[in-house]
Amino acid sequence: MIVGALGLVIGFIQAPSTVDEVKEMMAAEAHHGNSHGAEEVEAKAEHGMMTDTAKRGGEHAEAGHDQEHLEHTLHQLQNKPWAATYVAAFFFFMISLGVLAFYAVQYAAQAGWSPVLFRVMEAITAYLVPGGIIVFVILVISTLHLNHLFIWMDPEVVAHDEIIQNKTGFLNVPFFLIRAAVYLGGWFVFRHFLIKNSRRLDENGDLAFYKKNFKLAAGFLVFFIVTESLMSWDWIMSLDPHWFSTLFGWYVFASMFVSGITVIAMVSIYLKSRGYLPFVNDSHIHDLAKFMFGISIFWTYLWFSQFMLIWYSNIPEEVVYFISRIENYPLLFFGMVALNFIFPVLMLMNSDYKRVNWFVILTGIVILCGHYLDVFVMIMPSTVGESWFIGLPEISAILLFGGLFAFVVFNALTKAPLLVKGNPFLKESEHYHY
Amino acid sequence: MASKVVHAIYNDDDLLLQAVKQVREAHYHIGEIYTPFPVHGLDKAMGLAPTRLAITSFLYGLVGLTVAVLMMNFIMIEDWPQDIGGKPSFSFLQNMPAFVPIMFELTVFFAAHLMVITFYMRSKLWPFKQAENPDVRTTDDLFLMEVEASNLNVEDLTDFLYNTGASEIRLIDNK
Numbered sequence: 001m002i003v004g005a006l007g008l009v010i011g012f013i014q015a016p017s018t019v020d021e022v023k024e025m026m027a028a029e030a031h032h033g034n035s036h037g038a039e040e041v042e043a044k045a046e047h048g049m050m051t052d053t054a055k056r057g058g059e060h061a062e063a064g065h066d067q068e069h070l071e072h073t074l075h076q077l078q079n080k081p082w083a084a085t086y087v088a089a090f091f092f093f094m095i096s097l098g099v100l101a102f103y104a105v106q107y108a109a110q111a112g113w114s115p116v117l118f119r120v121m122e123a124i125t126a127y128l129v130p131g132g133i134i135v136f137v138i139l140v141i142s143t144l145h146l147n148h149l150f151i152w153m154d155p156e157v158v159a160h161d162e163i164i165q166n167k168t169g170f171l172n173v174p175f176f177l178i179r180a181a182v183y184l185g186g187w188f189v190f191r192h193f194l195i196k197n198s199r200r201l202d203e204n205g206d207l208a209f210y211k212k213n214f215k216l217a218a219g220f221l222v223f224f225i226v227t228e229s230l231m232s233w234d235w236i237m238s239l240d241p242h243w244f245s246t247l248f249g250w251y252v253f254a255s256m257f258v259s260g261i262t263v264i265a266m267v268s269i270y271l272k273s274r275g276y277l278p279f280v281n282d283s284h285i286h287d288l289a290k291f292m293f294g295i296s297i298f299w300t301y302l303w304f305s306q307f308m309l310i311w312y313s314n315i316p317e318e319v320v321y322f323i324s325r326i327e328n329y330p331l332l333f334f335g336m337v338a339l340n341f342i343f344p345v346l347m348l349m350n351s352d353y354k355r356v357n358w359f360v361i362l363t364g365i366v367i368l369c370g371h372y373l374d375v376f377v378m379i380m381p382s383t384v385g386e387s388w389f390i391g392l393p394e395i396s397a398i399l400l401f402g403g404l405f406a407f408v409v410f411n412a413l414t415k416a417p418l419l420v421k422g423n424p425f426l427k428e429s430e431h432y433h434y
Numbered sequence: 435m436a437s438k439v440v441h442a443i444y445n446d447d448d449l450l451l452q453a454v455k456q457v458r459e460a461h462y463h464i465g466e467i468y469t470p471f472p473v474h475g476l477d478k479a480m481g482l483a484p485t486r487l488a489i490t491s492f493l494y495g496l497v498g499l500t501v502a503v504l505m506m507n508f509i510m511i512e513d514w515p516q517d518i519g520g521k522p523s524f525s526f527l528q529n530m531p532a533f534v535p536i537m538f539e540l541t542v543f544f545a546a547h548l549m550v551i552t553f554y555m556r557s558k559l560w561p562f563k564q565a566e567n568p569d570v571r572t573t574d575d576l577f578l579m580e581v582e583a584s585n586l587n588v589e590d591l592t593d594f595l596y597n598t599g600a601s602e603i604r605l606i607d608n609k
Contacts, residue, residue: 304531304534307531308531308532308534308535311531312519312521312531312532313519314519314520314521349492351488433475
């Protein structure tokens with residue numbers, strides 16, 4: 001009964017927010033339908049893009065107009081809504097994947113502080129399935145040559161490119177899709193059983209389920225770190241098939257981990273402010289903020305390690321990645337370091353600030369913007385090159401997937417009581433005090 | 435000055451924490467507590483002012499960063515510029531990425547070492563210093579609370595301390 005009441009109440013708070021989201025989604029979808037439909041015919045695609053740019057008006061439209069006959073720019077602009085969709089879809093998918101990894105870490109480490117937050121984490125991972133399927137569909141569409149995000153999928157390009165030819169053993173369409181299916185399938189299965197066991201633990205408090213989850217979580221983490229690394233090569237690094245960095249998987253991991261933890265903190269604070277998480281105290285928020293702070297620094301460490309080695313060795317095939325970013329995306333490229341490193345470090349360094357909820361929310365918003373830009377800067381230069389700007393497609397894609405994300409997450413929150421039962425560390429977690 | 439203190443010995447850290455709260459509620463004055471290991475939350479229970487060590491650490495880190503910047507600028511740019519890996523050292527800003535590891539390490543080095551030294555100085559610890567533990571067992575498995583008893587009824591205090599779960603109580607009279 002309490003469960004039902006709790007669920008209902010949450011359903012109520014969720015209702016107004018979803019109406020807004022539906023509006024956003026409608027707007028976004030209408031827009032997407034427009035630009036996607038236009039793309040099917042190449043000649044019209046240009047037109048569709050022109051209306052897009054014209055909507056934003058001003059210089060961009062003119063810039064687009066001048067380059068109308070430059071086929072290159074045309075292709076880049078055609079890629080743009082796709083890339084924008086892909087960036088946003090991947091960004092929100094990455095958040096829920098990061099949260100799943102964090103959730104598994106809690107089980108594998110038998111953490112005592114976090115069980116009160118488990119339901120929040122579980123709800124956020126609920127987006128993994130729809131988000132993963134959306135990303136997969138985008139990848140399938142790419143392999144069908146409906147867009148040109150991945151140039152190595154184009155046989156003509158490969159025919160004239162010796163470097164890609166040497167990589168076709170790995171980078172070929174069937175293997176690419178099989179791999180994607182394996183990663184996603186594996187993550188879905190692990191998530192399914194982790195959460196099923198957590199619910200069963202609620203029902204009868206049998207510690208066997210806890211032990212099962214411990215083993216599952218440990219297995220997941222092994223599977224995850226391998227597949228996550230491969231995923232980042234496949235889905236992001238191969239956009240730029242000549243370039244490679246062995247650190248890339250870690251780098252993407254750091255980004256998804258910190259975004260995921262930030263979202264956990266923000267959702268928890270939001271629910272707490274509405275009075276649904278009375279058992280979450282300042283110390284839990286403090287710990288999440290510590291993670292936000294620490295993983296932000298970890299991200300910077302990896303970002304800088306990748307940058308410095310490539311910058312110093314200055315080998316043409318490697319350094320091209322940073323040259324294209326620094327020359328065409330200087331503001332975003334350095335701006336995101338400020339957002340992702342300097343800002344969280346200064347904001348969250350003080351121990352007391354980590355307990356001030358609005359401080360954590362504010363920093364969280366900045367971190368999320370920073371990591372959206374991070375994904376943007378990873379994907380955009382190799383898909384649209386110089387013809388980038390954050391316009392209608394980008395913002396509407398963020399709204400679409402952000403809305404879907406919020407809807408799925410808050411919907412999932414209504415499905416189960418917000419406090420786990422039967423977890424052996426629950427008492428410790430409720431009394432957790434730093 | 436004559437001072438009287440009562441040493442109450444506890445054999446569990448949770449018991450000690452509980453006792454600290456009770457003693458403070460009863461407005462007795464705790465002089466010092468000796469424990470074999472750091473007890474989590476004891477500083478807050480005793481009502482000690484929050485440590486300022488973190489602030490000093492931050493400042494030391496800034497000092498370290500500054501030292502690193504000045505040092506690398508002098509060594510690599512001003513005094514002896516070298517062309518390493520096709521990157522001639524003519525300007526600090528252009529070569530900055532190569533210096534970041536040094537800047538980072540010196541920041542950590544200064545912050546950590548100076549913080550430890552500050553801690554030793556503030557706690558009046560130095561090499562060959564004699565231990566001040568009133569009871570050698572507090573270095574092993576017992577927790578000792580020193581309660582001020584100069585102008586108090588020792589009898590009452592002793593009873594009170596027994597009720598908080600002290601396993602052993604001694605009156606120390608420094609005449």
